[in-house]
Amino acid sequence: MWAGYGLFWSQWRERFVETGALAPSSHHLARSMAAPLTRRPPAPIRVLEAGAGTGVFTEELLRQMHAGDRLDLYEINPRFCEYLEARLNRMRWRERGLEVCLHRDDVLRADLGQGFDFIVCGLPFNNFAPPLVAEILHLLLDSLNEGGVFSYFEYLALRDLRQWFLRSGPEHERLRAIGEIMRGVLSRHEIRRDEVWLNFPPAAAHHLMRRPSAAAVTSA
Numbered sequence: 001m002w003a004g005y006g007l008f009w010s011q012w013r014e015r016f017v018e019t020g021a022l023a024p025s026s027h028h029l030a031r032s033m034a035a036p037l038t039r040r041p042p043a044p045i046r047v048l049e050a051g052a053g054t055g056v057f058t059e060e061l062l063r064q065m066h067a068g069d070r071l072d073l074y075e076i077n078p079r080f081c082e083y084l085e086a087r088l089n090r091m092r093w094r095e096r097g098l099e100v101c102l103h104r105d106d107v108l109r110a111d112l113g114q115g116f117d118f119i120v121c122g123l124p125f126n127n128f129a130p131p132l133v134a135e136i137l138h139l140l141l142d143s144l145n146e147g148g149v150f151s152y153f154e155y156l157a158l159r160d161l162r163q164w165f166l167r168s169g170p171e172h173e174r175l176r177a178i179g180e181i182m183r184g185v186l187s188r189h190e191i192r193r194d195e196v197w198l199n200f201p202p203a204a205a206h207h208l209m210r211r212p213s214a215a216a217v218t219s220a
C-alpha cells in the first residue's frame, strides 16, 4: 500500500497535469464511486474505468462484478500501468469468470462503440483545458448504454478556492470555464452526489445518467 503512495507522490511531481492528486483515493471514495453497481442488472455488464492509477477503484469494481462481466481499464501513465498490472495479478478475477483488459492508453483513444453499463472516471478534470473537459464528459456520457451510470469525483471546494485565491488571469478563467461546464452537465444529468470526508482531500462523487441532450455539452 505504501508503495502506491510513494508512486503517486513521484508521479504528481513528474506528471502533475495528468496525475492531479498527491495520493491515491481512499477505500471510502472507491466504495462511493462503485456504489451504482449494487443496483446492476442480472445480465453480464460492461464497465469502463478511465484513469485507473494504482487501482483503488479497480479493486472495488472487481469486488462487485460477477462471472461474465467485463472491465476495460484505461491508464495513460506507464508507471501506474506497471503497478496496476501487478495488483491485478494478485486479484483473483480469472477464477471468478471475469474479463479484464488493461489498456495502456489515453481514454480518448478508447473504442467506446459497444457501450458501457457503468463508467467510473478518476481523471483530474480541474487540470485540463475546458474544451478537453467538455470533450471527455461528452464522449463518456454518450458511451453509456440505456440506464447506464457514469461516475466521476472532484475534490470538495478546491476549484472554488483556487479561483478565489487567483482572483483573475488565465488560470482563473480556465477554472471558471470548467466550473461552468461541470454545472451545466450536472444540472442536466446528475442523479446522485455523495460527499466523502474520509479522503485526502475530501471529495464529492457525482453519479450521472444520460438524458437526451448529452450532445449539447459544449465548452464555455
Ligand SMILES: C[S@@+](CC[C@H](N)C(=O)[O-])C[C@H]1O[C@@H](n2cnc3c(N)ncnc32)[C@H](O)[C@@H]1O
Pocket: 018, 019, 020, 021, 023, 024, 025, 050, 051, 052, 053, 054, 055, 056, 057, 074, 075, 076, 077, 080, 105, 106, 107, 108, 121, 122, 123, 124
Ligand atoms: C487523480 S488520479 C486518480 C487515480 C485513481 N483512480 C485514484 O482515484 O486513486 C488520475 C489518473 O488519471 C490518469 N490519466 C490522466 N489522463 C488520462 C487519460 N487521458 N487517459 C487515461 N488515463 C489518464 C492519470 O495517469 C492518473 O492515474
